[in-house]
Amino acid sequence: MSVLVDDDTRVVVQGITGGEGKFHAKQMMEYGTNVVAGAVPGKGGQEVEGVPVYDTVHEAVEEENADTSVIFVPPAFAGDAIFEALDTDLDLAVAITEGIPTQDMARVNKRLSETDTRLIGPNCPGLITPGEAKLGILPGNIFSEGKVGLVSRSGTLTYQVVDNLTNRGMGQSTAIGIGGDPIIGTDFVDALELFENDPETEAIVMCGEIGGEDEEEAAAYIDEHVDTPVAGFIAGRTAPPGKRMGHAGAIVSGSGTGTAESKISALNDAGVPVGDTPEEVADHIEEFLA
Amino acid sequence: MKLHEYQAKDVFADAGIPTPASQLASDVDGVVAAAEEIGYPVAVKAQVQVGGRGKAGGIKLAEDEDEAREAAESILGMDLKGYHVDQVLVEEAVDFVNELYVGITMDRGEGKPVAMVSTKGGVNIEEVAEEDPEAIAREHIDPSFGMHPYQARKAVYDAGVDQSVARDVSSVLTTLYQLWDEKDGADAEINPLMVTSDDEVIAADAVMNIDEDALFRQPELAEMEEEASSGDELEQKADEYDFDYVRLSGNVGIIGNGAGLVMTTLDLVDHYGGEPANFLDVGGGAKAQRIANALDMVFSDDNVDSVVFNIFGGITRGDEVARGINEALEQFDEIPKPVVVRLAGTNWEEGMEILNEDLVTVEQTLEDAVQRAVEYADEVEA
Numbered sequence: 001m002s003v004l005v006d007d008d009t010r011v012v013v014q015g016i017t018g019g020e021g022k023f024h025a026k027q028m029m030e031y032g033t034n035v036v037a038g039a040v041p042g043k044g045g046q047e048v049e050g051v052p053v054y055d056t057v058h059e060a061v062e063e064e065n066a067d068t069s070v071i072f073v074p075p076a077f078a079g080d081a082i083f084e085a086l087d088t089d090l091d092l093a094v095a096i097t098e099g100i101p102t103q104d105m106a107r108v109n110k111r112l113s114e115t116d117t118r119l120i121g122p123n124c125p126g127l128i129t130p131g132e133a134k135l136g137i138l139p140g141n142i143f144s145e146g147k148v149g150l151v152s153r154s155g156t157l158t159y160q161v162v163d164n165l166t167n168r169g170m171g172q173s174t175a176i177g178i179g180g181d182p183i184i185g186t187d188f189v190d191a192l193e194l195f196e197n198d199p200e201t202e203a204i205v206m207c208g209e210i211g212g213e214d215e216e217e218a219a220a221y222i223d224e225h226v227d228t229p230v231a232g233f234i235a236g237r238t239a240p241p242g243k244r245m246g247h248a249g250a251i252v253s254g255s256g257t258g259t260a261e262s263k264i265s266a267l268n269d270a271g272v273p274v275g276d277t278p279e280e281v282a283d284h285i286e287e288f289l290a
Numbered sequence: 291m292k293l294h295e296y297q298a299k300d301v302f303a304d305a306g307i308p309t310p311a312s313q314l315a316s317d318v319d320g321v322v323a324a325a326e327e328i329g330y331p332v333a334v335k336a337q338v339q340v341g342g343r344g345k346a347g348g349i350k351l352a353e354d355e356d357e358a359r360e361a362a363e364s365i366l367g368m369d370l371k372g373y374h375v376d377q378v379l380v381e382e383a384v385d386f387v388n389e390l391y392v393g394i395t396m397d398r399g400e401g402k403p404v405a406m407v408s409t410k411g412g413v414n415i416e417e418v419a420e421e422d423p424e425a426i427a428r429e430h431i432d433p434s435f436g437m438h439p440y441q442a443r444k445a446v447y448d449a450g451v452d453q454s455v456a457r458d459v460s461s462v463l464t465t466l467y468q469l470w471d472e473k474d475g476a477d478a479e480i481n482p483l484m485v486t487s488d489d490e491v492i493a494a495d496a497v498m499n500i501d502e503d504a505l506f507r508q509p510e511l512a513e514m515e516e517e518a519s520s521g522d523e524l525e526q527k528a529d530e531y532d533f534d535y536v537r538l539s540g541n542v543g544i545i546g547n548g549a550g551l552v553m554t555t556l557d558l559v560d561h562y563g564g565e566p567a568n569f570l571d572v573g574g575g576a577k578a579q580r581i582a583n584a585l586d587m588v589f590s591d592d593n594v595d596s597v598v599f600n601i602f603g604g605i606t607r608g609d610e611v612a613r614g615i616n617e618a619l620e621q622f623d624e625i626p627k628p629v630v631v632r633l634a635g636t637n638w639e640e641g642m643e644i645l646n647e648d649l650v651t652v653e654q655t656l657e658d659a660v661q662r663a664v665e666y667a668d669e670v671e672a
Contacts, residue, residue: 109402
């Protein structure tokens with residue numbers, strides 16, 4: 001079993017004619033992902049990498065039975081692109097786009113609560129079930145099939161930790177980059193629930209960072225509902241208070257929550273060991289799987 | 291992007307929120323002339339992007355010309371929490387009986403905007419939020435409908451605002467929400483919103499943070515950005531290059547891709563006994579020129595003794611990164627500071643073939659790269 005995606009997933013790529021959309025559609029297909037269509041307004045009738053392009057997501061769903069969208073639409077139009085994905089009742093929409101205005105995401109968030117579609121992202125690398133499919137921009141070659149579920153707010157940190165795991169022979173069941181923005185679709189708790197219910201996943205890595213309280217909420221959820229062992233990593237221990245560190249969410253308010261310390265201690269209290277380095281995270285997972 | 295107080299006040303006043311009479315001045319005579327025109331007493335307020343200006347000596351009251359001159363001389367040119375004060379706002383001093391707080395921000399946990407009102411204005415509202423959260427009334431707003439008038443009234447009554455000014459405060463809050471919504475605000479706050487003995491309300495301070503990601507559709511505010519910039523030369527340069535950059539106090543320069551990985555690199559520098567000089571995220575998909583710009587940025591910081599490059603490519607490609615590093619370093623007869631490179635992920639093998647290894651030190655793992663950069667920095671210091 002896999003989480004959210006497998007080799008039957010039928011993917012439409014929104015923004016497939018753009019540079020990134022085209023490059024990563026090809027990479028996804030080379031990995032084995034079943035990309036069945038592209039959707040770009042005004043580009044209907046074209047083909048990209050042998051994939052038919054439609055003007056709307058609705059057409060892609062009608063003609064090609066797409067059930068999942070991966071969105072590479074520029075930030076000014078990405079909010080609208082997510083609305084379009086939600087309007088077609090897809091199972092899953094993965095928004096890679098970085099820099100979507102937060103107010104657009106607040107409106108998306110409202111609409112999301114009224115649909116059955118699951119959203120991952122935005123500002124995320126996507127997700128991958130090694131050996132089955134990858135949706136997004138993750139470098140497929142570093143992943144390997146296995147038993148570790150991974151959820152992370154940061155794309156490149158995901159790659160780092162996966163690399164540490166793979167190099168030591170610990171493959172992954174599914175890795176989900178949930179994105180670093182203040183308002184995202186799938187959060188830590190949602191991902192933890194998916195991994196807890198997945199029989200293939202025997203250990204979980206959760207990579208968080210300063211800002212917001214999602215990690216604290218996840219710690220409370222783990223304490224109550226998760227039996228699968230979890231190891232954590234929190235980026236930003238040395239970040240100065242009050243400075244925005246790249247991700248819109250990564251700002252320490254100085255009011256006690258949202259700091260690396262508060263997140264680490266919440267996780268520790270929930271029985272989750274937190275590594276000082278990515279290598280130490282791999283150490284913990286190795287112990288869990290031993 | 292944070293507006294200066296005077297900019298935010300202009301925006302608020304244009305929308306109909308009452309603000310005190312004020313003028314901007316950049317020299318002592320200008321302050322005195324402004325004060326004469328406004329009429330004493332006046333407040334002289336440093337226009338820099340930091341909180342707690344009053345406590346730090348950046349806000350002074352003046353009853354007459356001598357005091358105005360004295361205030362102007364002490365504030366103009368002062369160093370306020372690391373920021374040089376070039377401008378002051380000279381403002382009518384409001385005689386008040388009460389100070390309120392009103393604000394709009396995005397509640398990221400709920401994914402919705404939230405309107406806040408408190409009768410405990412005029413002080414550090416973060417402390418109030420921490421110590422007495424009940425003292426702040428909160429009303430979540432559905433962003434697809436906007437704030438209904440009843441929601442503004444509810445927040446105002448929940449906060450215990452006196453009935454004599456409740457209508458006016460509700461109206462200020464409604465306007466503040468509309469501004470926040472129209473201008474792509476991240477936060478919009480008035481603290482204090484002063485209440486006079488005549489039951490008038492007036493915005494004695496104004497805070498407006500704009501969502502940087504939305505500046506493309508806020509051309510008027512984008513124009514204010516230059517004026518509002520922080521004053522740190524390196525941070526200005528980073529703005530020009532469009533990097534996420536934060537200057538820190540250490541001597542190991544850090545360049546990476548992706549905020550989480552760059553923060554992790556900082557944390558590892560600290561873990562291995564070094565001190566980070568900066569946070570620099572080149573972002574996703576950086577091309578060679580951008581990589582060269584990043585190196586230029588970090589080399590421009592005199593505090594930097596060594597540089598660690600940590601790239602884990604996803605959307606970013608190792609060959610582009612290597613080209614950028616070569617481009618930046620090949621122009622030097624002698625490399626100014628040792629550069630340690632760690633390349634992984636998309637096209638890293640192509641990158642390693644392209645990278646001119648005579649110019650840099652290559653390490654295979656993140657841990658080794660960071661330790662090497664810390665060693666280099668230590669050698670320079672020793």
